[in-house]
Amino acid sequence: MPTRVLVTDLDNTVWDWFAAWYGSFAPMLEELVRASGVSRDILEAEIHEVHQRRGTVEYSNLLDELPSLRKALPVVLEHEDRAVWRHYQSALDILRSGRRANTLLYPGVLDTLTRIKAAGMTVIAYTESLAYWTEWRIRHTGLDGIIDVLYSSPDHDLPLGMSTEDLRSRPDDYYGLERTQQRHVQRGVLKPNPEVLLQMLGNHGFRSSEAVYIGDSLMKDIAMAQAAGVLDVHAKFGEAQMRSEYELLRRVTHWSRQDVERERELIAMNPTILPTYTCESNYSELLVILGLETTHG
Numbered sequence: 633m634p635t636r637v638l639v640t641d642l643d644n645t646v647w648d649w650f651a652a653w654y655g656s657f658a659p660m661l662e663e664l665v666r667a668s669g670v671s672r673d674i675l676e677a678e679i680h681e682v683h684q685r686r687g688t689v690e691y692s693n694l695l696d697e698l699p700s701l702r703k704a705l706p707v708v709l710e711h712e713d714r715a716v717w718r719h720y721q722s723a724l725d726i727l728r729s730g731r732r733a734n735t736l737l738y739p740g741v742l743d744t745l746t747r748i749k750a751a752g753m754t755v756i757a758y759t760e761s762l763a764y765w766t767e768w769r770i771r772h773t774g775l776d777g778i779i780d781v782l783y784s785s786p787d788h789d790l791p792l793g794m795s796t797e798d799l800r801s802r803p804d805d806y807y808g809l810e811r812t813q814q815r816h817v818q819r820g821v822l823k824p825n826p827e828v829l830l831q832m833l834g835n836h837g838f839r840s841s842e843a844v845y846i847g848d849s850l851m852k853d854i855a856m857a858q859a860a861g862v863l864d865v866h867a868k869f870g871e872a873q874m875r876s877e878y879e880l881l882r883r884v885t886h887w888s889r890q891d892v893e894r895e896r897e898l899i900a901m902n903p904t905i906l907p908t909y910t911c912e913s914n915y916s917e918l919l920v921i922l923g924l925e926t927t928h929g
């Protein structure tokens with residue numbers, strides 16, 4: 633049966649999410665240590681606590697909820713509205729510029745997706761990341777409209793007294809997509825549960841035999857596609873878990889301790905999830921797999 637739909641993971645499959653996170657978060661943390669005088673260990677522990685509570689490592693209101701930063705404010709500012717935001721503006725500026733500079737598509741992605749669409753296929757993106765920053769990344773990288781439908785997690789709970797509008801009116805946080813249709817998956821439903829993938833294919837009138845799925849995680853993406861009977865492609869070039877910088881993400885993660893340990897164990901065990909196809913070094917290797925190009929090179 634010909635392939636009619638490509639379902640693509642986003643983070644570390646079309647862009648290097650980890651590089652963008654690390655390249656913005658790590659220098660922001662350095663600047664917070666410098667500007668506040670609070671130790672890095674204390675800040676990391678408090679950040680970990682907020683990420684756990686909020687279920688994301690991209691929480692827009694993070695600085696407001698770190699007790700040590702508030703305590704380190706100059707006395708004159710203590711009771712002022714938005715004092716934390718104003719006093720640590722330099723750290724926020726570093727975070728924003730780091731995010732912009734490091735959120736980049738992998739080579740070959742734009743051209744490959746454009747050709748897949750030109751061949752008449754539908755492109756669906758499926759990510760566990762939250763809608764807000766995913767939509768920002770899609771706009772920033774020029775994928776608005778290249779992706780037909782985006783499935784992402786609903787946004788995090790907002791802090792008391794803060795509306796979605798407040799968050800979204802912040803500079804650089806322009807929100808929403810013009811041409812890509814946006815859908816949400818149920819909160820707490822996670823890969824590798826195959827039900828969500830089957831449901832989204834069904835929503836758009838596709839059978840699993842008409843779909844190809846690509847993602848960087850063997851445990852999440854490849855296991856899910858195989859369980860759903862969808863042809864799987866491993867984006868091997870996107871694997872980030874072996875990089876030494878990944879330890880910072882583990883220290884401040886929103887994942888539970890069990891999740892982190894399970895991932896570590898599975899990596900050490902060298903899991904027996906074998907992908908059907910692999911893109912070794914470039915997303916464009918998909919074109920050969922989809923039969924849109926005879927040889928790659």
Ligand SMILES: [Mg+2]
Nearest residue numbers: 641643644848
């Ligand atoms: Mg991924």
